[in-house]
Amino acid sequence: xxxxxxxxxxxxxxxxxxxxxxxxxxxxxxxxxxxxxxxxxxxxxxxxxxxxxxxxxxxxxxxxxxxxxxxxxxxxxxxxxxxxxxxxxxxxxxxxxxxxxxxxxxxxxxxxxx
Amino acid sequence: xxxxxxxxxxxxxxxxxxxxxxxxxxxxxxxxxxxxxxxxxxxxxxxxxxxxxxxxxxxxxxxxxxxxxxxxxxxxxxxxxxxxxxxxxxxxxxxxxxxxxxxxxxxxxxxxxxxxxx
Numbered sequence: 001x002x003x004x005x006x007x008x009x010x011x012x013x014x015x016x017x018x019x020x021x022x023x024x025x026x027x028x029x030x031x032x033x034x035x036x037x038x039x040x041x042x043x044x045x046x047x048x049x050x051x052x053x054x055x056x057x058x059x060x061x062x063x064x065x066x067x068x069x070x071x072x073x074x075x076x077x078x079x080x081x082x083x084x085x086x087x088x089x090x091x092x093x094x095x096x097x098x099x100x101x102x103x104x105x106x107x108x109x110x111x112x113x114x
Numbered sequence: 115x116x117x118x119x120x121x122x123x124x125x126x127x128x129x130x131x132x133x134x135x136x137x138x139x140x141x142x143x144x145x146x147x148x149x150x151x152x153x154x155x156x157x158x159x160x161x162x163x164x165x166x167x168x169x170x171x172x173x174x175x176x177x178x179x180x181x182x183x184x185x186x187x188x189x190x191x192x193x194x195x196x197x198x199x200x201x202x203x204x205x206x207x208x209x210x211x212x213x214x215x216x217x218x219x220x221x222x223x224x225x226x227x228x229x230x231x232x
Contacts, residue, residue, distance in 0.1 A: 033219045043205055045158070045223035047115060052219070091157065095219070100146060100211045102221055104157045 002027045004092050004105035011110050013082045020067070021077040021108045023092030032096045034075040036066065039107070040088040048090075051075060082112045117141045118210050120224025127198055128232055135193045135227045137208030143188035144210040148221060149181075152205040161206075164191040198231045205229075 003026040013019040025034065036048040051059045051066045059066045067076040075094075079086060092105040117140040127133050137147055145166045150158040162183050163171040170183035180202075182194040195202055207226035211219075 035220070037223075043207070043226040043228065045207060045209070045226075047220055047222060050220055100219075100221065101148070101160055101163060102158075102209075103160075106157045 002029070002032070002094050002096065002103040004094055004103055006092055006105035006108050008108045009106075011108055013110065013112055015084060015112055015114050016081050018078060018080045019082055019110065021079070021090050021092075021110065023075045023077065023105060025073050025075060025092075025094050027094065027096065029096035032094055034066070034068065035093045035095075035102070036064070036075075036077045037091045037093060037104075038086075038088045039091060045091070049077065079110075084112050084114065086110060087112045115220065116144070116210050116222040118208065118222050118224040120208055120227055122227055123225055124228045124230075126230045126232065129199050130197055133195045133198055133229060135195075135206055135208075135229075137191045137193070137210075137224050139189045139210045142210075144191075145188065146211055147185060147191040148209045148211065149183060149191075149193050150207050150209065152207065152226075154205075158207065161193075195229065198229070200231045203229055203231045 005024045032053045034051045038046040049059050049061045049064045049066050051068045058068050063080045065078045089107045091107045093102045095102050119138040121136045147164040149161045151161050152158045161176045164183045164185040166185045185191040209221040209223045211221040
């Protein structure tokens with residue numbers, strides 16, 4: 001079974017600053033994928049970034065980067081240069097490579113202030 | 115990434131009626147679609163995996179007869195909430211997976227359906 005833990009219920013950041021959202025995971029599968037999704041108040045789930053467990057380099061997608069520390073079982077999301085539109089709920093998720101079902105964490109609400 | 119259309123976005127119904135929610139993959143053929151449920155201020159919980167041409171696989175605790183899933187084509191899966199009751203009021207959201215290359219590991223979501231049962 002997989003488990004995702006997001007310990008920060010809410011985070012505040014000022015516009016243009018960087019912010020790190022924490023995520024730790026637990027799995028017995030040797031091969032897995034880690035994901036971050038953004039859910040604004042409208043409800044849609046927007047895919048942000050993906051990291052495979054055997055990927056040598058940390059994933060980056062524009063202002064998003066995933067700080068993957070395999071030994072610590074952590075997959076923190078770093079958002080650089082925060083924008084007001086980044087205010088949303090952020091979910092960390094994982095799936096074993098063998099099949100595709102996603103397990104989500106409880107989420108972190110990010111509020112970006114001017 | 116994949117473009118997923120979900121309809122309706124919002125539905126209000128009377129207790130005892132059935133509601134059908136559609137999930138369409140607009141730009142690739144999806145052999146697998148997923149249905150999730152999200153209560154207010156909570157995370158997404160997988161309800162079932164919808165496989166084209168075969169029966170859906172339901173998660174433990176999800177009533178098969180209550181939540182009917184039909185995946186009749188590679189681009190369409192439907193979730194029917196039968197005899198809906200107020201406790202079924204929730205946000206239902208579908209996702210599509212299984213693209214090609216790196217995208218095969220990624221699920222892309224529809225915009226979700228907010229169901230309110232009176």
